Amino acid sequence: MSGSIKDRVAIIGMGCTRFGELWRKGPSDLIVEAVNEALADAGIEVKDIEAAWAGSIFSGHGGRSVSEPLRLKYIPITHVVNACASGHDAVRNASYAVAAGIYNIVLAVGFEKLKDEGTSGLPGMDNLTHTHAVATMPGMFAMMATKYFHRYGLTPQDGKTMLAKISVKSHYNGSLNPKAHLRNLLTVERVLNAPIIAWPLGLFDCCGVSDGGAAAIITRADLAKKFRKDPIYIKALQICTSPTSGRITTEYDLTHVEEGYRAGQAAYAEAGIKNPRKEISMAEVHDCFSITEAVTMEDLQFSPRGRVKEDIDAGTFELTGALPVQPDGGLKCFGHPIGASGIRMLYELYLQLQGRAGKRQINNPKLGLAHNMGHEPLAPTVSVCIVGL
Amino acid sequence: MIGITSYGAYIPWHRLDRQLFAKAWGGFAIPGERAVASYDEDSVTLAVEAARDCLSDIDPNVVDGLLFATTTSPYKEKLCSTIMALALHLRRDIQTADITGSLRSGTSALVFALDAIRAKRANSMLVTASDTRMAAPSGITEQSLGDGAAALLLGNKNVIAEVIDTYSISDELAATWRCETDTFVRSWEDRMVMDESYAKVMPEAISGLMRKCGLSPKDFARVVFDPPGDIRRHGRVAAELGFEPSQLLDPTTIFMNVGLMGSAMSLTMLVNALEQAQPGEKVLLAGYGNGADAFALQVTDAIKKLGERRGFTKHLQSKCMMSNYNDYLRWREIVPLDQARRPDRGHISVAANWRQRKDLLGLWGIKCRRCKTPQYDNGGITTTPIRVCAVCGAVDDFDDYDFSRKKATVFSYTQDQLAPAADPPCSVVLIDFEDGGRMLFDLTDRNPDEVQVGMKVEMTFRKVYFDRGITNYYWKARPIRC
Numbered sequence: 001m002s003g004s005i006k007d008r009v010a011i012i013g014m015g016c017t018r019f020g021e022l023w024r025k026g027p028s029d030l031i032v033e034a035v036n037e038a039l040a041d042a043g044i045e046v047k048d049i050e051a052a053w054a055g056s057i058f059s060g061h062g063g064r065s066v067s068e069p070l071r072l073k074y075i076p077i078t079h080v081v082n083a084c085a086s087g088h089d090a091v092r093n094a095s096y097a098v099a100a101g102i103y104n105i106v107l108a109v110g111f112e113k114l115k116d117e118g119t120s121g122l123p124g125m126d127n128l129t130h131t132h133a134v135a136t137m138p139g140m141f142a143m144m145a146t147k148y149f150h151r152y153g154l155t156p157q158d159g160k161t162m163l164a165k166i167s168v169k170s171h172y173n174g175s176l177n178p179k180a181h182l183r184n185l186l187t188v189e190r191v192l193n194a195p196i197i198a199w200p201l202g203l204f205d206c207c208g209v210s211d212g213g214a215a216a217i218i219t220r221a222d223l224a225k226k227f228r229k230d231p232i233y234i235k236a237l238q239i240c241t242s243p244t245s246g247r248i249t250t251e252y253d254l255t256h257v258e259e260g261y262r263a264g265q266a267a268y269a270e271a272g273i274k275n276p277r278k279e280i281s282m283a284e285v286h287d288c289f290s291i292t293e294a295v296t297m298e299d300l301q302f303s304p305r306g307r308v309k310e311d312i313d314a315g316t317f318e319l320t321g322a323l324p325v326q327p328d329g330g331l332k333c334f335g336h337p338i339g340a341s342g343i344r345m346l347y348e349l350y351l352q353l354q355g356r357a358g359k360r361q362i363n364n365p366k367l368g369l370a371h372n373m374g375h376e377p378l379a380p381t382v383s384v385c386i387v388g389l
Numbered sequence: 390m391i392g393i394t395s396y397g398a399y400i401p402w403h404r405l406d407r408q409l410f411a412k413a414w415g416g417f418a419i420p421g422e423r424a425v426a427s428y429d430e431d432s433v434t435l436a437v438e439a440a441r442d443c444l445s446d447i448d449p450n451v452v453d454g455l456l457f458a459t460t461t462s463p464y465k466e467k468l469c470s471t472i473m474a475l476a477l478h479l480r481r482d483i484q485t486a487d488i489t490g491s492l493r494s495g496t497s498a499l500v501f502a503l504d505a506i507r508a509k510r511a512n513s514m515l516v517t518a519s520d521t522r523m524a525a526p527s528g529i530t531e532q533s534l535g536d537g538a539a540a541l542l543l544g545n546k547n548v549i550a551e552v553i554d555t556y557s558i559s560d561e562l563a564a565t566w567r568c569e570t571d572t573f574v575r576s577w578e579d580r581m582v583m584d585e586s587y588a589k590v591m592p593e594a595i596s597g598l599m600r601k602c603g604l605s606p607k608d609f610a611r612v613v614f615d616p617p618g619d620i621r622r623h624g625r626v627a628a629e630l631g632f633e634p635s636q637l638l639d640p641t642t643i644f645m646n647v648g649l650m651g652s653a654m655s656l657t658m659l660v661n662a663l664e665q666a667q668p669g670e671k672v673l674l675a676g677y678g679n680g681a682d683a684f685a686l687q688v689t690d691a692i693k694k695l696g697e698r699r700g701f702t703k704h705l706q707s708k709c710m711m712s713n714y715n716d717y718l719r720w721r722e723i724v725p726l727d728q729a730r731r732p733d734r735g736h737i738s739v740a741a742n743w744r745q746r747k748d749l750l751g752l753w754g755i756k757c758r759r760c761k762t763p764q765y766d767n768g769g770i771t772t773t774p775i776r777v778c779a780v781c782g783a784v785d786d787f788d789d790y791d792f793s794r795k796k797a798t799v800f801s802y803t804q805d806q807l808a809p810a811a812d813p814p815c816s817v818v819l820i821d822f823e824d825g826g827r828m829l830f831d832l833t834d835r836n837p838d839e840v841q842v843g844m845k846v847e848m849t850f851r852k853v854y855f856d857r858g859i860t861n862y863y864w865k866a867r868p869i870r871c
Binding site (some may be wrong): 098117119120121122123126127128130131132133134135136138139140142143144146149150195196197198199200201243244245247249250252253254329330378 | 420542557730731732733735737738741742745749762764765766767768769772779780798800801802803804805806807808809810814815817822825826827828830831842851854861863865
């Protein structure tokens with residue numbers, strides 16, 4: 001790779017709707033509310049947007065999905081579909097277009113209206129021939145937990161307790177966040193006693209299925225300070241797509257996510273980070289399930305392989321810990337409207353870096369990492385974005 | 390010499406204590422238990438299991454024809470034997486036919502297969518007989534029926550039981566029937582059926598056979614014929630024909646443990662007899678249903694050389710008692726049930742399934758000629774067919790690789806409570822095949838509490854999806870049965 005995005009583009013405005021089961025809101029509400037907040041935050045008008053990228057996998061069909069609600073007039077708009085990493089990929093493509101010098105001000109917006117189905121879970125997960133095993137997404141990630149427990153000799157009780165602490169932490173953070181879908185506090189005991197969704201994962205090991213939208217206004221780094229004094233600069237944008245061999249050859253161990261590790265390594269190289277555990281101030285990772293967060297801590301080298309439990313027990317990732325993770329509640333509590341999630345993560349890092357995170361404010365953060373994972377552990381697509389002052 | 394060259398059988402793992410029928414409905418319970426095809430089994434999958442048992446150590450390429458006998462075909466219009474031929478890896482230039490609609494279709498198929506070999510149209514014919522008949526809930530017939538299948542390979546080499554001769558009787562009586570729209574078996578008063586049909590037709594066919602071959606009752610070491618609904622009449626007919634109880638394959642065991650298996654009954658009893666048969670013995674076989682077919686068999690020395698099969702006996706011993714009658718109602722889709730609030734799974738694409746028929750129905754994967762890695766793929770977004778090796782990147786440089794008979798080890802698993810399932814939880818396993826290759830499969834015929842990493846599994850052919858009248862068949866893993 002010959003180029004780098006580091007410090008070439010900046011985010012000058014962001015917006016995010018409340019996430020949740022928003023029965024009274026349609027896709028246009030989510031898009032308009034997120035984008036209007038971002039425009040106001042950047043101090044620009046909708047006519048200033050020169051191009052847009054939209055991330056959504058179930059609620060959008062083409063660029064018109066975004067031009068229609070905003071009445072964007074005759075500008076180029078691209079619809080990005082890249083599983084749960086669609087939000088980050090919209091930001092990535094928008095950033096590259098700005099860095100290439102084609103546009104000065106662009107919009108990246110992610111949205112998903114999931115709760116119009118009348119059913120739980122995500123639609124359209126079956127394969128074309130309707131033959132493949134019918135595990136749900138919790139089931140697919142549960143297999144990683146089974147293997148992680150087995151490999152590292154954790155009893156189901158030990159393993160589930162480790163995972164429960166992750167959810168307890170995220171619920172605490174979510175309780176401080178007025179825009180979060182789930183704001184209730186949990187105890188380890190309650191997590192352990194919750195109904196099993198897909199063994200060994202229980203109800204509180206799973207993130208919310210939510211409606212929501214999030215948006216970012218991106219400009220060239222050298223123009224950023226004309227819009228605000230505290231723009232947030234992009235340090236790395238990496239995405240790693242699986243060749244889907246983990247499911248068909250016996251090499252893959254199912255206790256790590258190779259694509260997550262590689263995306264992290266590439267992002268650290270792009271951002272010039274040598275010691276991620278020390279240099280990263282905070283992280284928003286794709287905690288679709290508690291086990292995903294646990295393994296991601298190891299993939300991103302925050303914890304040594306097989307030893308995330310020590311950091312969880314030590315409170316390292318809590319709001320007051322050495323490396324706070326999911327300060328906004330994460331997918332677990334902020335919620336997971338697929339296409340919006342990657343941009344929602346950046347929204348929290350942006351607020352934290354600007355000192356605007358209210359009760360969740362972390363002390364003087366410098367670099368934030370966002371990790372957005374699509375599909376499932378046997379065949380994922382993972383993006384890692386690093387942003388800083 | 391023309392005759393039977395191999396045999397196989399299949400009894401579903403699940404059994405229902407007949408007391409549970411009486412517990413649900415009140416009234417009388419027949420003693421014993423019955424076999425119940427699982428929610429993912431039907432007459433086709435049962436027959437495939439029996440045929441796989443029959444062909445366990447035999448090259449499927451020798452088979453010149455496949456006959457599928459049943460009264461419970463999932464299709465009125467469309468062959469099932471063509472589905473089975475792909476699952477069994479049979480050649481394309483073979484005769485396939487479904488012999489349906491008669492409780493005698495098992496023995497009828499046997500007659501047709503023998504005729505094909507005698508006429509030199511085929512050297513080897515595979516006959517399968519399978520049934521999953523249903524009677525209306527709360528009646529006694531619901532208790533007496535049972536699900537299962539048998540398979541016989543017929544040929545002119547390595548014959549283990551020569552067919553000396555056959556004799557058939559045709560007899561019209563609506564004894565039991567199902568019209569085109571009937572789900573459940575109907576029957577005329579059984580006393581008349583016994584007196585005027587079974588007790589007359591069976592002796593007529595057996596006597597006719599003996600007369601034709603110049604044999605008498607004492608010549609047979611084993612006498613195998615299917616019982617009527619009231620199994621006590623079986624012994625009476627045998628006695629009237631002059632057979633001693635010691636010659637009879639007593640249907641009581643199979644009735645008490647499996648039930649009346651419809652078109653599979655007589656052939657399953659024959660498999661049970663052949664499991665014990667000794668060289669030199671003569672065996673009499675007869676099957677009843679709107680007449681009867683009778684066969685005189687001579688067991689040869691080759692029976693001692695036949696490899697081990699699960700057959701009737703091992704399948705009978707390997708079982709799981711169902712905990713309640715409700716699961717029977719659910720699995721047979723007799724009562725409408727609440728649907729899981731999960732997204733619709735959408736429609737079957739006949740085109741997509743047809744393109745992949747070899748790997749979906751036959752579980753054929755590939756082995757890369759360059760790096761030698763066996764690979765099977767299904768369930769990705771655009772993963773099939775495999776055109777590029779996942780390990781070395783070789784393009785279209787593969788040999789076919791049969792995963793259907795490979796054993797495997799559970800690499801990881803989940804018990805998914807959220808996925809819609811007729812037998813929850815949905816047990817899903819990621820398995821590593823012996824000799825390489827990994828894939829995700831549903832795990833069936835399992836006790837969820839016993840599933841663990843490292844568990845040994847084997848592949849089994851099941852129905853997995855139904856849409857607009859089409860049944861999708863595919864493979865699942867199961868703990869090694871026996």
